Amino acid sequence: MKKRLYIETWGCQMNLHQSEGIVGILEGAGFEIADSLFDADIVLFNTCTVRQKAEEKVYGRLGAIEALKVKKNVLFGVGGCMAQVRREALLKRFPVIDFLFSTTDLAALPSLIHKADKGKGGVVHLPDPYETQEIPYKRKSSVTAMVTITEGCSNFCSYCIVPYARGPLRSRPPAKVLAEVQRLMGSGYREVLLLGQNVDSYGRDLPSYGDFAELLTRVAQIGIPRIRFTSSHPRDMTPRVIETIARHENICNHIHLACQSGSDRILREMNRGYTRGEFLSIIKGARKAVKGINITTDLIVGYPGESEVDFRDTVELIEEARFGSIFVAKYSPRPGTRSASFPDDIPKEVKDERLQEVLSHQRRIALAENRRRIGETVKVLVEGRTREGAFFGRRGDHRTVVLSGETELGAFVSVCIEAASTSALAGRALIPAVVKGVL
Structure with missing residues (x-):
C-alpha cells in the first residue's frame, strides 16, 4: 500500500513553488497525496523564518503534530528556512520531528523519508554548498506556472535572514529557464511567474548568462501570453528592465518593488543601497515609460531606532508614491542578522500604532486608485x-x-x-x- 503524504507551506511564493516540487518528486517516487493531516502517513512542513510571526505559526502547528503522534504513528519532517537556521533548536524542542530536509536538495527527500521510516530518528539532510536542481513540479494551477530563475540572495540587508537561510545568489542557466517556459506554453499555460528572492540580480553571479533584462526579453519572445516576475530590489532595478516591460505587451505592467522605509537614515541602517529620492526616481521613470504600471511594495515599521521623524518620512513616501498595495510588517529581530545586535527599542504598542497608520493611509489610497479604474x-x-x-x-x-x-x-x-x-x-x-x- 502506498504511503500517503500531507504538506503544509508557510511563507513566500518560492516556498509555495518548492512545495509543488516536493509533491512532484514524492508522487514520482510512489507516494500518494492526502487531503488532510489526519489521513497522512507522512507529514511535511515547509517553513518560513523571515519574520517572528511566521515562526510562531509553525511552532503552534508543531503542537498539533505532537498530539497527532500520540494517536497515530506518522513520520514528520520539517524543511524550508526554519530547518536551515533553527535545526538544533527544532530537534531539541520538538522530539516528534523525525527528520529535517533541505528545499535545495529535494531529490534526496525519498531516501531521507526511507531512512526515517527505518527508525533512524533525528535524520538531518541540510547540504552546503547550495545547489540549483531541476525538479518535476506538480503544479496546483493550470493557468499560471511559477518558474524559478534565481535562488538565494547576496545583498545582506541588515534585518534579513534570507542569505543565511537560502544561501548566496544562484542564477539558473537561461537555456533551462527558456526551455521550461517553452514546455509550459506547449502544455497550455497562459502565464508564467518568474521567481527569485531578487530577480533583478539575475546573472550577477555568472555574467555569461546575461542580465535580467536580457532574460526577460528572451522569455517574452517565446510568445507565452502573459509574464509576471517577483520580487525586485530597488538597488538592482535597471532602466533596461523598465524598457523591456514597455517594449513587450505580454510582460505585465506591474512591479513589486520593496522599499522597506521612507527614511534615508533607516535605509542606510538597513543596508538597502539606495535613497528615498532614488526609489522615487525609479517609480517616476517606470510610470513615464509604461502606461498604467502598478507599483506595489513592502514596508517595515518599528525598525531599531526608528524615530517619529523617520516614520513620518515613510508616511509621506506612501502619499507621494501612491502604491497599488503594500505589505507592511512590524520589525522582528532575526537571530544571526546584523540588526539582531541592535536594541529592539521600539515598544510593541508603537509598532502596532505605526502599522495601523500605514494600513489606514494605504486603504484610502488603494480605494481611490481602484475607483479611478471604474469604466475602463x-x-x-x-x-x-x-x-x-x-x-x-x-x-x-x-x-x-x-x-x-x-x-x-x-x-x-x-x-x-x-x-x-x-x-x-x-x-x-x-x-x-x-x-x-x-x-
Whole structure:
C-alpha cells in the first residue's frame, strides 16, 4: 500500500513553488497525496523564518503534530528556512520531528523519508554548498506556472535572514529557464511567474548568462501570453528592465518593488543601497515609460531606532508614491542578522500604532486608485473562483477583478470595470467567454 503524504507551506511564493516540487518528486517516487493531516502517513512542513510571526505559526502547528503522534504513528519532517537556521533548536524542542530536509536538495527527500521510516530518528539532510536542481513540479494551477530563475540572495540587508537561510545568489542557466517556459506554453499555460528572492540580480553571479533584462526579453519572445516576475530590489532595478516591460505587451505592467522605509537614515541602517529620492526616481521613470504600471511594495515599521521623524518620512513616501498595495510588517529581530545586535527599542504598542497608520493611509489610497479604474475596459486572465463561486482573475497590472457571468479558467476576457474596493475590482464580461488565445 502506498504511503500517503500531507504538506503544509508557510511563507513566500518560492516556498509555495518548492512545495509543488516536493509533491512532484514524492508522487514520482510512489507516494500518494492526502487531503488532510489526519489521513497522512507522512507529514511535511515547509517553513518560513523571515519574520517572528511566521515562526510562531509553525511552532503552534508543531503542537498539533505532537498530539497527532500520540494517536497515530506518522513520520514528520520539517524543511524550508526554519530547518536551515533553527535545526538544533527544532530537534531539541520538538522530539516528534523525525527528520529535517533541505528545499535545495529535494531529490534526496525519498531516501531521507526511507531512512526515517527505518527508525533512524533525528535524520538531518541540510547540504552546503547550495545547489540549483531541476525538479518535476506538480503544479496546483493550470493557468499560471511559477518558474524559478534565481535562488538565494547576496545583498545582506541588515534585518534579513534570507542569505543565511537560502544561501548566496544562484542564477539558473537561461537555456533551462527558456526551455521550461517553452514546455509550459506547449502544455497550455497562459502565464508564467518568474521567481527569485531578487530577480533583478539575475546573472550577477555568472555574467555569461546575461542580465535580467536580457532574460526577460528572451522569455517574452517565446510568445507565452502573459509574464509576471517577483520580487525586485530597488538597488538592482535597471532602466533596461523598465524598457523591456514597455517594449513587450505580454510582460505585465506591474512591479513589486520593496522599499522597506521612507527614511534615508533607516535605509542606510538597513543596508538597502539606495535613497528615498532614488526609489522615487525609479517609480517616476517606470510610470513615464509604461502606461498604467502598478507599483506595489513592502514596508517595515518599528525598525531599531526608528524615530517619529523617520516614520513620518515613510508616511509621506506612501502619499507621494501612491502604491497599488503594500505589505507592511512590524520589525522582528532575526537571530544571526546584523540588526539582531541592535536594541529592539521600539515598544510593541508603537509598532502596532505605526502599522495601523500605514494600513489606514494605504486603504484610502488603494480605494481611490481602484475607483479611478471604474469604466475602463480591460483584458483579464481568469484564474479561479471565489468562495461564493464567482470567477476572478487579474488585469495586466496585477489588480484582482471579480467577474459577473460565466467564463472558463485560463480564458482572457474583456471586462468593463463597474465597482471597486480597497483590494479588488468588480466587472462584467463584455463577451461571456473568449476562446483562449484570441485576446
